[in-house]
Amino acid sequence: MSELEHHATTSSDGTPISYFRRGRGPALVVTHGSIATKEQWIPVSEALAEHVTLYVYDRRGRGGTGDAGDYSLAHEVADIAAMREVAGPGAHLLGHSFGALATLAYAREHGLGGGTLLAYEPPLAVQGPVAGDRLAGYRELVDAGDLDAALEYALVNFVRVPAEAIPFVRETPLWGASVPLTPTWVRELAEIDALGSDLAPYAEIDDPTHLIAGTATTSFLYQSAHDLANIIPGAGITDIEGADHFAHLADPRGFTRVVVDALDTAAVVR
Structure with missing residues (x-):
């Protein structure tokens, strides 16, 4: 079993970021969702670490990561940039829930430079404001x-x-x-609604992208993933039968297969 290695880095505004590294193979930076920490990803990291080198960090304001006086989605993008610098060129991104929105924002602004973007149930306002x-x-x-x-x-x-x-x-x-x-969810919900319902800007993403959704999840989360798959050029999508918003916790091995298959498919297409 691959061991967890705990490390720290710093975001562009000086905020310390705590993360763990685990596994072998291509680099995959994981951005967790709301009301969560990197600890939520430890169980599935055991399976994922057989295929990739994971870099799982605490998003700002929780766990071992610091915070700042102001907040915006731009801070999350900067934190992902700091983690990709640690992980190295071509690192893949996996974002869950609000973390998926952050990875999508990163891809729009910076691109992945050879990496693949995996977005697991981003909570977009496709059925009206989320909050x-x-x-x-x-x-x-x-x-x-x-x-x-x-x-x-x-x-x-x-x-x-x-x-x-x-x-x-x-x-x-x-x-x-x-x-x-x-x-920490108060400010994130405000950011989600501020994004609005227009998904057209996501068509700017030209990196390999794969959406993930559970068939037993909340309706707007399922629709968000599928609408994005139709908007982002060449995007793929995988439905996990019977899964909800926490497939990575409920079935770590099954979720790992979805991630690995998506990365393999993107590598073939690329």
């Missing part, structure tokens, strides 16, 4: 310090998890790990 007016209610719960209620509110109102499923989600390790991170 909209409901963001105010979430912000109030966060500001009041009721982070447990804030997470439930967000899952029901933003991720569109059925209310009757919440008791089951509460029993998973995901709940306890996510609650302390709920404040």
Whole structure:
């Protein structure tokens, strides 16, 4: 089994970035989603590390990574740039959820220079604002310090998890790990809605791109992936049968096969 190596680097604004390195083979930088840290990717990293060299980092404001006084998607793009510098020329990118939006933004601005972009269920406003007016209610719960209620509110109102499923989600390790991170979601939801519903700018991406979605995921997440696959020239898409937004946790080996197949296909096309 490949060992985890813990390291740190620095973003362009001086923010320290904590990451782990694991595996062998082509470099793959992983950008995790909202209310998560790099720790969420440790289980699947064991399988992925048999095929690629992983660079999985904490996004700013959580884990071992610092933060700054202001925030925008541009900061996330800068952090990815710092990680690709560590990983080396031609490094591939894998982004999950909000992390997928960040990797898409990076690809639009910088290109991948020989790498492949994998975007797993980016949360775009394809069915109307993701948060909209409901963001105010979430912000109030966060500001009041009721982070447990804030997470439930967000899952029901933003991720569109059925209310009757919440008791089951509460029993998973995901709940306890996510609650302390709920404040970081406020600014990310605002950034998502600010992107709007026009996907035409993503047609600028000319690097090999592959979208990933689960067939049992939330409707707007599934649609986001498929709409992007139709917009980005030459993009591929894989549906993971029966999977939701956390296929990398539920089936690490199955998710690894999807990632490896997508990278192999892109290499053939390239």
